[in-house]
Amino acid sequence: MKNTFVHTNASLGVNITLGNFTTIEDDVVIGDNTCIGNNVTILSGTRIGANCQIHSNSILGGIPQDLKYRNEYTLLEIGNDNIIREFVTINKGTISKMKTLIGNSNLIMSNAHIGHDCIIGNNCVIGFSVGMAGEVEVGDWSNISGLTAVHQFSIIGEHTMISGLSRVVKDVPPYIMAANDPLQYLGLNLVGLKRRGFNSKKLEEIKAIYRILFQEKRNTKFAVQLIENEFEQTIERDKVLDFVRQSKRGIIKGYRE
Numbered sequence: 001m002k003n004t005f006v007h008t009n010a011s012l013g014v015n016i017t018l019g020n021f022t023t024i025e026d027d028v029v030i031g032d033n034t035c036i037g038n039n040v041t042i043l044s045g046t047r048i049g050a051n052c053q054i055h056s057n058s059i060l061g062g063i064p065q066d067l068k069y070r071n072e073y074t075l076l077e078i079g080n081d082n083i084i085r086e087f088v089t090i091n092k093g094t095i096s097k098m099k100t101l102i103g104n105s106n107l108i109m110s111n112a113h114i115g116h117d118c119i120i121g122n123n124c125v126i127g128f129s130v131g132m133a134g135e136v137e138v139g140d141w142s143n144i145s146g147l148t149a150v151h152q153f154s155i156i157g158e159h160t161m162i163s164g165l166s167r168v169v170k171d172v173p174p175y176i177m178a179a180n181d182p183l184q185y186l187g188l189n190l191v192g193l194k195r196r197g198f199n200s201k202k203l204e205e206i207k208a209i210y211r212i213l214f215q216e217k218r219n220t221k222f223a224v225q226l227i228e229n230e231f232e233q234t235i236e237r238d239k240v241l242d243f244v245r246q247s248k249r250g251i252i253k254g255y256r257e
Contacts, residue, residue, distance in 0.1 A: 019056065028061075031080065045073070045092050049080035049104070058088045064116035066134055069094045079104035079122070086110040093117045096135060109146070127164065139174060141196065143189075157243050159196070161189040171247040173213075174239055175206050184253040185214050206236050213244070214254025220244060
């Protein structure tokens with residue numbers, strides 16, 4: 001380890017690998033069996049779980065790029081089994097949520113940026129050079145393809161697939177594939193859902209729900225009522241309905257006319 005600096009107040013687990021020219025500041029906690037590459041900077045207030053891979057030139061726990069930040073004590077919390085590739089930057093939180101949170105078993109590809117107070121679930125793929133502004137939420141098993149820009153406060157539901165070069169300025173409901181500009185519903189994320197055990201009956205149910213949601217000519221509120229009345233209560237139905245009802249930015253568009 002050449003010119004590597006680890007602050008005496010940092011807490012490192014067992015079997016930690018550190019690359020050359022890496023800096024670990026005080027008030028950092030790193031779990032067992034985590035591998036950290038060359039020229040990585042891990043700043044105060046960062047918590048990293050076990051069995052993670054942090055590749056070269058990443059910067060974790062940087063000061064939020066947000067004018068409301070006033071040096072309050074906030075955190076970046078990263079779970080277990082994450083792979084963070086080269087040149088990734090992840091900022092810690094602000095007074096809004098007090099932390100940025102990355103779950104478990106995520107792949108964050110090179111040059112991606114995750115802003116302050118974001119919440120990333122588990123088993124997500126954040127593609128090459130994805131730019132994610134502050135306070136974005138991403139559900140479990142989501143896949144955001146390369147060079148996508150995500151507007152602040154946007155919510156991306158679980159099991160979604162967003163195509164590369166997309167611009168996310170509205171909320172993206174769960175289970176779907178989205179593409180085009182403006183971003184729109186293109187159908188279910190069939191490949192991902194089948195991989196995770198959704199059977200044909202369940203896929204048809206979700207597809208029928210979205211057919212009403214995105215093709216109902218009156219308004220979204222009426223479509224939600226129609227779905228609630230016509231479909232028996234299931235986990236998937238309720239997740240879609242709850243997502244739409246709770247959306248503050250509004251959801252993406254459906255089929256183009």
